[in-house]
Amino acid sequence: MTARLIDGKAFAATVRGRLAERVKTFVAKRGFAPGLAVVLVGDDPASQVYVRNKVAQCAEVGVRSLEHRLPATTSEGELLALVAALNADPAVHGILVQLPLPKGIDETKVLAAIAPEKDADGFHVVNAGLLATGGACTVPCTPLGCMMLIEDVLGDVSGAEAVVVGRSNIVGKPMAQLLLRANCTVTIAHSRTRDLPGVCRRADILVAAVGRPEMIRGDWVKPGACVIDVGINRVPRNDGSGKTRLVGDVAFDEAKVVAGAITPVPGGVGPMTIACLLTNTLSLAERS
Numbered sequence: 001m002t003a004r005l006i007d008g009k010a011f012a013a014t015v016r017g018r019l020a021e022r023v024k025t026f027v028a029k030r031g032f033a034p035g036l037a038v039v040l041v042g043d044d045p046a047s048q049v050y051v052r053n054k055v056a057q058c059a060e061v062g063v064r065s066l067e068h069r070l071p072a073t074t075s076e077g078e079l080l081a082l083v084a085a086l087n088a089d090p091a092v093h094g095i096l097v098q099l100p101l102p103k104g105i106d107e108t109k110v111l112a113a114i115a116p117e118k119d120a121d122g123f124h125v126v127n128a129g130l131l132a133t134g135g136a137c138t139v140p141c142t143p144l145g146c147m148m149l150i151e152d153v154l155g156d157v158s159g160a161e162a163v164v165v166g167r168s169n170i171v172g173k174p175m176a177q178l179l180l181r182a183n184c185t186v187t188i189a190h191s192r193t194r195d196l197p198g199v200c201r202r203a204d205i206l207v208a209a210v211g212r213p214e215m216i217r218g219d220w221v222k223p224g225a226c227v228i229d230v231g232i233n234r235v236p237r238n239d240g241s242g243k244t245r246l247v248g249d250v251a252f253d254e255a256k257v258v259a260g261a262i263t264p265v266p267g268g269v270g271p272m273t274i275a276c277l278l279t280n281t282l283s284l285a286e287r288s
Contacts, residue, residue: 003227003259006149012271015148016061019278023062026285033064034285036094036120036278037086041079042072042102051098057274063281066092076105080113087115093288094120094281117287120280123170131177138280142209143175145272146228147182150205153226153261158183161202165189165216165249166209171230175207196220208249218254227255227262230269 027033036058040051051067058065068082079097086092095118101107116126122140130137150157162184166172172188179186189199191210200206200220206227208216213233221227231249236242248265256262263269 003256004153004261005256006153006228006261006263006268008145008149008263008268009271011149011152012145012275015272015275015279016057019275019282020061022282026282027062030285032091033062034093034282035064035066035091036096036281037066037068037089037092039068039070039079039082039086039095039097041070041074041098041105044100047098047100054096054274054277057278061278063278064091072102074102074105076109079105079110083110083113087113087118092118093285094118094277096120096277118284120277120284122174122280128169128174131174134181138284139178139276140170140174141273141276141280142171142230142269143178144276144279146175146207146230146269147178148276149263149269149272150226150228151182154205157205160184160204161187162205162207163187163189163200163203164207164209165193165196165200166207166211166230168209171209175209179205179207210249212249213247214249214251216250216255218251218258221250221255221258223258224260225258227259228269229263229265232265232270 038051038054040047055065055067086095095114097110099107111123114124116124119127119138122138127137131139162179164172164176167188167190176186176188187199189196193199197220201222203222203225206225209230211231213235227250229248229250233247234244235247237245246266
């Protein structure tokens with residue numbers, strides 16, 4: 001048995017194509033394009049690549065990108081002042097502050113300063129609370145992308161047993177809430193879960209978001225399960241070159257011969273995150 005490969009790159013391209021048509025309709029009706037403000041503080045290489053991809057894909061779908069690149073020496077007060085100015089700018093419909101932030105800046109305080117109605121990432125406590133209580137809200141991009149992939153593969157997931165390995169506010173917790181909304185029976189597991197392999201083996205839908213390279217082994221996977229690997233970990237290559245390679249939280253080569261469907265790393269969940277960020281931005285502009 002070999003699992004169906006879930007091509008997140010191709011799916012994300014389809015999402016962007018549909019989104020571009022929606023943006024055209026929006027511009028025709030409103031006379032202006034949705035605006036996404038992206039704030040990058042410091043020179044983290046991974047963040048720079050991510051922001052560059054966001055800007056390129058904004059242009060692809062017709063969303064106006066407003067970049068704010070600040071030095072690593074930026075103070076918390078200066079960053080909060082910028083967020084306040086973006087909150088007040090009617091041309092800005094979505095705000096994203098790229099994480100991680102430099103030491104000395106309280107991420108929680110900065111995220112809380114973003115107006116909930118402009119929270120493109122869905123990290124604000126108001127949006128988190130609305131998601132948990134079943135209200136209309138902006139959903140964090142990575143869990144939203146995961147849910148789209150799951151439903152594309154499985155269709156109606158009502159009654160399925162889902163296990164989410166990871167309990168972060170960014171992925172694990174909102175992922176569990178989305179699965180609950182879809183009427184799954186949900187378990188949130190983590191590194192301290194007793195008999196974690198046994199818990200994972202129960203899952204019809206297994207979402208790995210724990211941030212440990214290849215932690216989920218092939219024999220932890222229920223035969224035929226849908227496996228969504230959120231992890232992006234850089235590890236040394238085995239060829240002695242000193243170079244690195246990207247792996248997920250799932251031991252892919254082991255899991256693909258057991259699972260029914262699985263996302264690769266890279267090319268699985270990652271491309272969906274930016275596609276969902278652009279979708280969130282348009283939705284916020286429509287509500288405005």
